[in-house]
Amino acid sequence: MNPNWDDMRVFLAVAREESLSSAGRILKIDPATVGRRIARLESTLDALLFTKSQQGYMLTAAGERLLEHGLHAEEAMRAAAGAMTGSTKSLSGQIRIGAPDGSANYLLPQVCARISNANPDLDIQILALPRIINLSRREADMAITVSAPTAGKLLVKKVSDYKLHMVTTQDYLDRHGPIRSVADLGGHRLIGYIPDMIFDRELDYLNDIGVDRVALASNSVSVQLRQVSLGTGVCVAHDFTLPFHPHLRKILMDQVSLTRSFYLVRHQGDQRNERLNRFAEALTRGIRDEVARLEADADA
Numbered sequence: 282m283n284p285n286w287d288d289m290r291v292f293l294a295v296a297r298e299e300s301l302s303s304a305g306r307i308l309k310i311d312p313a314t315v316g317r318r319i320a321r322l323e324s325t326l327d328a329l330l331f332t333k334s335q336q337g338y339m340l341t342a343a344g345e346r347l348l349e350h351g352l353h354a355e356e357a358m359r360a361a362a363g364a365m366t367g368s369t370k371s372l373s374g375q376i377r378i379g380a381p382d383g384s385a386n387y388l389l390p391q392v393c394a395r396i397s398n399a400n401p402d403l404d405i406q407i408l409a410l411p412r413i414i415n416l417s418r419r420e421a422d423m424a425i426t427v428s429a430p431t432a433g434k435l436l437v438k439k440v441s442d443y444k445l446h447m448v449t450t451q452d453y454l455d456r457h458g459p460i461r462s463v464a465d466l467g468g469h470r471l472i473g474y475i476p477d478m479i480f481d482r483e484l485d486y487l488n489d490i491g492v493d494r495v496a497l498a499s500n501s502v503s504v505q506l507r508q509v510s511l512g513t514g515v516c517v518a519h520d521f522t523l524p525f526h527p528h529l530r531k532i533l534m535d536q537v538s539l540t541r542s543f544y545l546v547r548h549q550g551d552q553r554n555e556r557l558n559r560f561a562e563a564l565t566r567g568i569r570d571e572v573a574r575l576e577a578d579a580d581a
Contacts, residue, residue, distance in 0.1 A: 284325050286358070291318040292330065293351050296344065297420060299337035353550070373402035376560055379421035381484075383502040384543060384568070385409030387522045387575070389425075392567035396560070403560075423547040423561060425568070427483045434549040438561075441569040444520040444576060445486060445539040448529040452512040460515065460532050463490055470496045470514035472505050483541050486517040490537055521575035543568060 284292075294304035294315075301312040301319075308315070323330050330344035340348060380389055385407050393405045408421050429437050454460065457469060473487045473495040487495060497508050502519070506526055509516045515532070517539065523529055545565055551557045 288322040372400040375404040377406040377421040379408040379424035382409045426544045436547040438545045440543040441572045446531045448518045449515040450512045472497045472514045472516040520579045523579040
């Protein structure tokens, strides 16, 4: 007997969430029902799909094989749904975007709000994680990244360049003295990422300018900027964050000026999905415009 699609949807949710309760919340069914559906699927296939551990529900070898086929089936269902949605209609359903927390906090809220206003039946979810989003397990429908992945069956499109500079508060400079050169940074408290948790080489800003010690560290851009805002040190900040922190000022602008890029990464199997194509186009245009607007405000 072949598994039905409803049971496959439950299987995919548990595989991604590694939890019956989390999968149930996403599917809007209770955990006991999730467990029964998984048991039914295992009985249908005569195979153990998960083992339970302290980390949650882990896929067995049979589960991993089924996952690959389930993802292909899901992509086909998404493509079919997208093809049935006329290009003149507003978008509907649910779309989840994965993003590093800098863009998730300072760009996506306003970009997604505009897309939502234009598509009132669309549910947009922003997954902010300080790591690379796992698209192969469908953690998200698409992701914003700071480097272009070279492995996997993915669609990769450059969205926009963005600028970064060193910032601090005037209060900090008044108390600790001026910073006139990169060499002066050795006498100041540096704030940045936790070195062993930098998940992408493009985020290792301080290493690029020769800084080898971070006195106050966080894997979150928002936490770093909050620390700097308290007058406790100096950090590298995205220019597009500065309009939200008007009391921060750029320093060493002629010596430290970094440029990085955002990329939109999607499943290759979604390239014929009209619904996701339209959303990706709106998201790309919105991020590009928002970066330009905020960087212009930061320079004003």
